[in-house]
Amino acid sequence: MFSLTPVVRVLLIINVLAFLVTNEAIIEQFGLHSFLSDKFNPIQLLTHMFLHGGLNHIFSNMIGLIVFGPMLEQFWGPKRFTFFYFFTGLGAAFLFSGINYFEMHDVYGTVQAYQAHPDYDRFLAFVDQHAGSYYDRLVPFIEKFKEFPNDNKNIEDSISIINRIFTNQVDEPMVGASGAIFGVIMGYGLLFPNTQLFLLFPPIPVKAKYLVIFYGAIELYSGVYRAQADNVAHFAHIGGMLFALVLIKYWGSQRKTFN
Helix, strand or coil: CCCCCHHHHHHHHHHHHHHHHCCHHHHHHHCECCCCCCCCCCCHHHHHHHCCCCHHHHHHHHHHHHHHHHHHHHHHCHHHHHHHHHHHHHHHHHHHHHHHHHHHHHHHHHHHHHHHCCCHHHHHHHHHHHCHHHHHHHHHHHHHHHHCCCCHHHHHHHHHHHHHHHHHHHCCCECCCHHHHHHHHHHHHHHCCCCEEECCCCCCEEEHHHHHHHHHHHHHHHHHCCCCCCCCCHHHHHHHHHHHHHHHHHHHHCCCCCC
16 A cells, blocks of 8 residues: 655646546647647646546556655655656656757758758658658558659649648647656655665566666667657656756755755
8 A cells, every 4th residue: 555645645636637637639738749839838848747648658657656756755845845846847848848849840941941842752751751650641642743753733732741740740749747757766766776676577676776777778768769659758758867866966965955
């Protein structure tokens, strides 16, 4: 049985209630959109932390919260734990959004270059890289464009398709408390590094510090090598851990953390 502390309990309740009322319209409005999207709103930097994309998503995040959160709240107290939770969550959102901005800005440059000089080879290269699951639906048009590459209608349609692919990418919202949860996991590993945690798979004990290193390495690898097919915001996870490290080191330098 988990012993829930006051702030952890409130965060758990809010997340569960938000999940029960969440629909596509709410995710579209309050999920975190790219800075390049017309749908971006600064409030989304906060609200996306209380939305989740499915039962497995919220379950894994809330398990992390109730396993690792209470120890940190007991150690720091409610106010400092609350600040830590939102600091790491917002930090994760900013890091994810910043990286997303630079990536999407490069894609936008490619879109503009194509609009200026459209042709079949450039179109095929773009959709190969960016269409994702949408690619299969484009196969009939790709074949038609290949057969008639100079047809004005095909050229106009290709420009429209590329614009649509870019718009779909920047309008895809990111949701979840994962950034803050990974911050909590990082905080736990830094403050209680030698605590033995019993894993389910495989069923072996492991020290918290090694678990944090493992999580960090996996997320860094996935983020750098662009593991987009799994639909996971790996750089948000890295951001949560990074901002947790920075904040705990700062508190330690102030000699107030471990009183």
